Amino acid sequence: MTKLLIRGGRVIDPANQLEGTADVLIEEGRIAKVGPKLSAAGAEILEADGALVFPGFVDLHVHLRSPGREEKETVASGTRAAAKGGFTTVCAMANTDPPADSRPVIDYLLAEAQRTAVVHVLPIGAVTKGLAGESLAEIGELKAAGVVALSDDGHSIMNARLMRHALEYATMFDLPIIGHEEDTTLSAGGVMHEGRISVKQGVQGIPSTAETVMVARDILLAEATHSRLHLAHVSARETVELVRAAKRRGVAVTAEVTPHHLALTDEALQGYEPNFKMSPPLRSAEDQAALREGLRDGTIDCVATDHAPHTQAEKEVELETAPFGVIGLETALAVLLKTLVEPGLLTLTQLATVLSWRPAQILGLPCGTLSPGAVADVTIVDPARVWTVTAGAFASKSSNSPFLGWSLRGQVMEVVVAGRRVVQGGRVIGTNGKGDA
Amino acid sequence: MTREWTRKDLLGLEELSSEELLLLLEQARAFKEVSLRPIKKVPALRGRTVVLFFLEPSTRTRTSFELAAKRLSADILSIQAGSSSLSKGETLQDTIRNIEAMKVDIVVIRHAMSGAPRLVARTAVSSIVNAGDGSHEHPTQGLVDLYTIWEKKERIAGLNVTIVGDIAHSRVARSNLWGLTKLGAHVTLCGPPTLMPAGIEQFGVKVTYNLREAMRDADILMLLRLQLERQTQNLLPSIREYAKLFGIDREKLAWGKPDLLIMHPGPVNRGIELAPEVADGPQSLIYDQVTNGVAVRMAVLYLVSGGRQIRKARPAPSPTQPVGV
Amino acid sequence: MSKPQILDADAIRRAITRIAHEIVEHHRGTEQLALVGIRTRGAVLAERLAQAIAKIDGVEVPVGALDITLYRDDLTAIGPNPIVHQTEIPFELTDQRIVLVDDVLYTGRTVRAALDALIDYGRPGVIQLAVLVDRGHRELPIRPDYVGKNVPTAPEEVVLVRLAETDGTDEVILGVAEEVKPHDA
Numbered sequence: 001m002t003k004l005l006i007r008g009g010r011v012i013d014p015a016n017q018l019e020g021t022a023d024v025l026i027e028e029g030r031i032a033k034v035g036p037k038l039s040a041a042g043a044e045i046l047e048a049d050g051a052l053v054f055p056g057f058v059d060l061h062v063h064l065r066s067p068g069r070e071e072k073e074t075v076a077s078g079t080r081a082a083a084k085g086g087f088t089t090v091c092a093m094a095n096t097d098p099p100a101d102s103r104p105v106i107d108y109l110l111a112e113a114q115r116t117a118v119v120h121v122l123p124i125g126a127v128t129k130g131l132a133g134e135s136l137a138e139i140g141e142l143k144a145a146g147v148v149a150l151s152d153d154g155h156s157i158m159n160a161r162l163m164r165h166a167l168e169y170a171t172m173f174d175l176p177i178i179g180h181e182e183d184t185t186l187s188a189g190g191v192m193h194e195g196r197i198s199v200k201q202g203v204q205g206i207p208s209t210a211e212t213v214m215v216a217r218d219i220l221l222a223e224a225t226h227s228r229l230h231l232a233h234v235s236a237r238e239t240v241e242l243v244r245a246a247k248r249r250g251v252a253v254t255a256e257v258t259p260h261h262l263a264l265t266d267e268a269l270q271g272y273e274p275n276f277k278m279s280p281p282l283r284s285a286e287d288q289a290a291l292r293e294g295l296r297d298g299t300i301d302c303v304a305t306d307h308a309p310h311t312q313a314e315k316e317v318e319l320e321t322a323p324f325g326v327i328g329l330e331t332a333l334a335v336l337l338k339t340l341v342e343p344g345l346l347t348l349t350q351l352a353t354v355l356s357w358r359p360a361q362i363l364g365l366p367c368g369t370l371s372p373g374a375v376a377d378v379t380i381v382d383p384a385r386v387w388t389v390t391a392g393a394f395a396s397k398s399s400n401s402p403f404l405g406w407s408l409r410g411q412v413m414e415v416v417v418a419g420r421r422v423v424q425g426g427r428v429i430g431t432n433g434k435g436d437a
Numbered sequence: 438m439t440r441e442w443t444r445k446d447l448l449g450l451e452e453l454s455s456e457e458l459l460l461l462l463e464q465a466r467a468f469k470e471v472s473l474r475p476i477k478k479v480p481a482l483r484g485r486t487v488v489l490f491f492l493e494p495s496t497r498t499r500t501s502f503e504l505a506a507k508r509l510s511a512d513i514l515s516i517q518a519g520s521s522s523l524s525k526g527e528t529l530q531d532t533i534r535n536i537e538a539m540k541v542d543i544v545v546i547r548h549a550m551s552g553a554p555r556l557v558a559r560t561a562v563s564s565i566v567n568a569g570d571g572s573h574e575h576p577t578q579g580l581v582d583l584y585t586i587w588e589k590k591e592r593i594a595g596l597n598v599t600i601v602g603d604i605a606h607s608r609v610a611r612s613n614l615w616g617l618t619k620l621g622a623h624v625t626l627c628g629p630p631t632l633m634p635a636g637i638e639q640f641g642v643k644v645t646y647n648l649r650e651a652m653r654d655a656d657i658l659m660l661l662r663l664q665l666e667r668q669t670q671n672l673l674p675s676i677r678e679y680a681k682l683f684g685i686d687r688e689k690l691a692w693g694k695p696d697l698l699i700m701h702p703g704p705v706n707r708g709i710e711l712a713p714e715v716a717d718g719p720q721s722l723i724y725d726q727v728t729n730g731v732a733v734r735m736a737v738l739y740l741v742s743g744g745r746q747i748r749k750a751r752p753a754p755s756p757t758q759p760v761g762v
Numbered sequence: 763m764s765k766p767q768i769l770d771a772d773a774i775r776r777a778i779t780r781i782a783h784e785i786v787e788h789h790r791g792t793e794q795l796a797l798v799g800i801r802t803r804g805a806v807l808a809e810r811l812a813q814a815i816a817k818i819d820g821v822e823v824p825v826g827a828l829d830i831t832l833y834r835d836d837l838t839a840i841g842p843n844p845i846v847h848q849t850e851i852p853f854e855l856t857d858q859r860i861v862l863v864d865d866v867l868y869t870g871r872t873v874r875a876a877l878d879a880l881i882d883y884g885r886p887g888v889i890q891l892a893v894l895v896d897r898g899h900r901e902l903p904i905r906p907d908y909v910g911k912n913v914p915t916a917p918e919e920v921v922l923v924r925l926a927e928t929d930g931t932d933e934v935i936l937g938v939a940e941e942v943k944p945h946d947a
Contacts, residue, residue, distance in 0.1 A: 199634040200451070202551040202573030202608055272552030317528055318550040320571070441842045460845070467829070467846040476882040479832035481843075509832075736846075739832075743843025 003027050004419060005040045009048025009380060013055060014353040015369035024053060026376040029419030034370050046414060046421075048380055054352050055370050056088025056119075056377030056415065058359040059329065060178070060256055061153070061232055061304035064090070064121070067108055068097025073309040073397050075109070076116035078329075080428045081307070081396035085329040086412035088119050088377035088422075089360075089367055090307075094126040095154035101126035101137040106145035118422045119415075120377070122148045122365070127166050127177060131155045136166060143173040148363045151178035153232055158184060160217060167227035176228035176254075176362065179218050181239075182279065186210035191320050193266040193281040201272065203319065206281050208236035215239045223251045230362060231255040233306050235280035237290030244299045254362050256304040257291050259328055259335040260402050264288075268402065274315045274322030276402050278308065295354060296345055302358040305332050309398030326402050331389055333381065334408035342409075380414035385426075387411050395428055442740040446558045446565040449574035451615040458583070458616060464736035465584045465729065471508060472732055481739055482509035486541040489515045490533075491568065492548045497703055497727070498568050498578070502545050505734035514541065533557045542742060546570075551608075564741040572606050578702050579612025581733045583620065585726050586657055589698065594621030599651045601683055602661025602710060603632040609702045610661055614642060627651035628683060631672040648683055652693040659700045660685060660710040676709060686712035690720065698722050768913055768921070771932035774894070777910035778807070781892055782814035784908050789859055792821040794887070796858050800876050801829045801847050804864035806927045807894060811863060826851035828862075833875035855884030861908075865923040867893040870904035895934055897921050 006024040011034060013019075023038040024031065059082065065073040073081075082090045092109060094100035100109065106123045113121035125142030127150045129135050139150060150170055157163045157179075170177055187210035192198050194205025215231060219242060222229035234240065234255050246253050260278070265285050268276040276282060294300040308325025315322050333355070340346040346354075356379075360368025367377050389406045391399035415423035422428065440460045450458065471479055487506040491499050499515070506513050516536075527535075529548070536544060543564045546554050551571030558565040569575040587593055598617050604610045604626050617624050624642040626633065638644050645651050652658060667673050685699065699711070699721045707713045716723055769777070789795055792815060799808025805827035812825045829847040837843060862876055873891060880886060892908035897915040913921060913936070920937045924930070 194635070196636055196639055199637055200611075200640070202571055202611055204572075272555055313528075316530065318548075318553050318556055320550040440845070443842050464846055467848050470848050471832075474883060478882065480878070481832040481837060739843055739846070743837070 002419065003040055003043035004046060004376070004416065004421070005038060005043040006046045006048050006053055006378060006380065006416075009051045009053035011053045011370065012348050012352045013370040014349050014357045015055070016371055018370075019349050024370060024378060026378070026416065026419050029376055031370050031372050031374045031376050033372055046380070048414075050382070050384070051413065052348065052381040052383055054086070054379045054381065055356040055368050055374075056379045056417065057086045057333070057355040058089040058365065058368050059087045059305050059307070059332075060091045060149075060230070060302065060359045060363065062090040062092055062307045062329065063095070063154075063309065063325070064092045064109075065309055066096060066112060067105065071397070072311055074116070075112040075121065076118075077395065077397045078307070078309070079113070079117040079119045079121060081327070081329040081394065082119045083415050083417070083422050083428050084395045084412060084426075085305075085331070086333050086379035086381065086415060087329055088379065088415060088417045089122060089365065090119060090329075091122045091124050091148060091363070093153050094124050094151060095131055099126050099131045100124065100147075101129050101131065101142075103138075103141045103145045106142060106147060110146060118428060119417050120367070122363070124149045124151050124153075124178065126150065127152045127157060128162070133157045133159060133162065136162070136169060139169055139173060139175065143175060147175065148365070149176050149178050149230070151180065151232065153178060153180040156180055156182045156184050156214070160221065163218060164221050164225060167222055167225045167229065171225070171227045176230045178230045178232050179214070180232050181211050181214035181218060181234075183210045183213045186213065187279075190281075191277060192269045193283040195266055195284050197266045197269055201270070203269075203272075206279070208238060208283065208287070211236050211280050212238040212242065215242050219243070219246045219251060219253055222253055223249070226252070228252045229254075233258050233261065233280055233304070234291065234294075234300060235261050235283050235287060237287045240290045240294035240299055244294070247299065254301045255294075255299070256302050256359075257295055257300045258306045259303060259332045259339075260326060261291055262288065262295065262303075263335050263339045264402060269319075272319045274317065274319055275326060275400050275404065277319060277322055277324055278306070278326050279324040292340065292345055295340070296350070301362060302354045303332065303336065304359065305329050307396075309396055310400045311398060312400075315400045326400050327394070327396050327398055328401070330394055330396065331401060331403045331406075331408070333412060334387075334410045335403060335406075337383070337410040338408055376416055376419040378414075378416040379412055381410055382413045383410050385409065385411040385413070442743060445741060446554075447576055447737055447741055448554050448558060448565065448567045449615070450576045450579050450612045450619070451574065453619070455619045458580075458620060461580055461733075461736055461740070462584050462587050464740060465580070465733045466588070468735040468739070469729065469732035471735065472728070477508050478510055479508065480510045482506065482511035482742055485511045485543065485742060486539075487511045487513055487543045487545065487738065488536055488541050489513060490536070490544055490546045491516070492518045492546070493569065494518060495547055495568070497730070498547065501727075501730040502568065502577075502734050502738075504731045505738055508731065509735055509738055511542075511738070529553060529557060530560065533561055537561060537563055543738060566737060566741060569608055572608050572611070574612045574615075575608040575702075576612050577730075577734055577737055578609050579616045580737070581726055581730050582609075582613050582659065582700060582702070583616045584729050584733050585700065585722050588729070589722060589725070590656065593617065596622045596656045597625065597654050598622045598657045598659065599625040599627055599655040600659045600661065601627045601648065601651065601685075603663055603667060604628050604637065604661070605632045605634045606664065606667075607661050613659065614640060618642065625651050625655070629673065629679070632667065648689065649692045652689070652697070655693055655697055657698050657700060658685065658693060660705075662702065662704065663706055663709055665706075680709045684709055684711065685715050687714055687718075690715055700726060702726065765922070765935040765937050767933055767935050768895070769911060769934040774910070774932050774934065777894060778810050779814050781908045781910060782811055782818055785811070785861060785892070786815060786819055788907075792819050792823050794857065794859050795861070796824040796826065796853060796855075797861050797863055798826040798828050798851065798876075798880065799863040800872060801827055803923055803925055803928060804862075806925050807865060808863040811861075811892065824853040826853065828876055828879055830872060830875040830879050833878045835871060835875065849879070851883055855880065855886050857885070857887045859888045859890070860886040861890045861892050863892045865894045865925075866921045867891070867896045867904075867906050867909075868899060868921075870900045870902035873904050874902050894923060895921050
């Protein structure tokens, strides 16, 4: 196999507490060495002078829409979008059609990924059969099939007793449950955050309590059952406080936040624009401030995009009728640079931690680091490159992004997956990064 | 002071300036006079087509618009819920585009979802007039209420106006809130907490759950229609209790000033928000509201059709010739 | 730069007095006579004419004010729809002898609109037209019955009538098109 030398970049590797100019040598698909002025005879040279060199980003929360909704996204297009955004590993949520609640569906996904994916795809299995929240899925089977976590995301597990048993059962397989925390009796009919803007617009709101009530419940259940809970897409300041207190008590709870919740508030919905409609909704400025602070101080462990593609026809309707969800893989890095790193809220090392290292740790994955021996997943960013978010330029099949028209600085230029160059000069090349020529 | 109406659409009162609101009221007065003539017709919108696109059932608003358009000599096309292709799965945008392909001038739209008229106005070439969207706004009703008060009291600024009822779900309450506060009235909202939007005080209004307190200094009392479904949604224990706490009968009327005036956008749930003898009594302005409805809507149609012409017209301002005499 | 003055305050007063005499003479008195002024300045002139007639004949003829905005034939061509003012005709028009009053007669379109409006109010027996200034350039077959002064003009010129009640002073001057705001009838 090839040797690849990434030369002269600013390497940021939180796992090894490294931030500085260094070369990265890749051999046989793995990190061989990281250090200053490395020599490598016969290696392909990738000049990274002026660039930032990160361990490939890991997204714990992506909807690839396959099987079943390939008009919105496929494994091929979704992973191309991931690569373009610098994500070398994505975890595919289970709310596909059919849902990933049995072995054959997981097998299908992995086969599709083997055939067409340009980055690593890790499957997430369903907690309950059919995501109906009524009976447990065959979690043992799912584990054997290769799932890295369990989640009914997209749906809520309203029955507390069922959630309790799910948490208990999952500990047997050391699988965390990723909780989509939403009390649907409180959120029913709602379309945006319940607050000043929803009152002005005459639109039914989703109160913060729809999330916090469930977060409190599930933290207590996880605590009582000594199990691992990961909170998906947190949005409310009270959630951050609950997590902070729980961590202090030693509960095994972790949390993720999306770039759009960090960058936007409910003010974005003043035009009734469905590209700002997602669940949980964009909340108030106070909530946003708490989320940013929570990410900064580690209460919130990582960033996950909750990339949720929908076709243009589906989104181009009245706010109430449009489906919830926005894409995010291709804009995540630049949006975080703009809203958190540039204003000095987050350092580059913290950025790498929340995008690569922590997510990998949460799921116990052997990535998110540039330690020698690790799989060579590397993301190289040009921090000065300016670009505009345009609908036609997405690698994703869908373009339902809340950042359309934004001018951003910082773009992923090169991505290496398992030692193979998958993104070059900002463009996704090849159809399969898995080793076959 | 030159005051001009330059908007192509009327989507809500929240975005209007107080000058624009006053202009609308003054024009409504001029148009009321037309309705008092023996020949209640003027040729101002002759040859124009007005489409009444009502996706939520309505009798009074629709007929009011219809009469307004006819008195301006416009041609009318009326499309109603259920009969439209929307029930066959066509999107709202497509339906409007199809209507516009027939070269119409004004589309008056009533829709169950907040923001639908704005969605349509973004791409529409014709003028869009909001006849009520979800719980967001009902601007012409707000204008009717403002005009009725203005005509009767000769001012709006400084008046104490109390609105009672299901504020949370009421587009009429919202439109009135924007219009009244912009023109300087003191607004009090009254109703049960479950029907009161959280944080509404931020918009410069007082909130109270006590009807007697709300009525004490009021010059105008505006009652809102109670949707009987609210009981099944667990927002109210029963309609009977609502009527007991918030319904206005002759006894409760005495809690207010002797010159207190009663308004209701209609239709009235007799015996719930209002007792019949109060609705028909001397302090009621309800029938004035209906009469004024046509005049107000004539003013709206007249002004937006002019606003549309500006959008189409020449870009560079040129010295204006004096209009031929 | 002062504009040429066509009529000063005295000249206006004399013109109104003369027209009042002509009206009374033509109609052999004031029976069934009524004046309707076209807003805004025509209405002012109608009031003045009524006062002049009262001095001559001792009778107060009814006066109405007509807003013709809604009857204009150019609503599609100009910018924002012009502000509509109120029409006040507090008397029965049918079978009456109506004298329409306006300040300047030019293309005749305003008078055409006024005729349409009047007929929507009733069926006058006779309609005549009195104007303070006739500046020519008719575009419709309309002729005045009573004229204060004939003023030949070029198309780019404009006749500005100022009256004390609306403009603070009485005078008629000749101006140039660019300086003028659209005539607010």
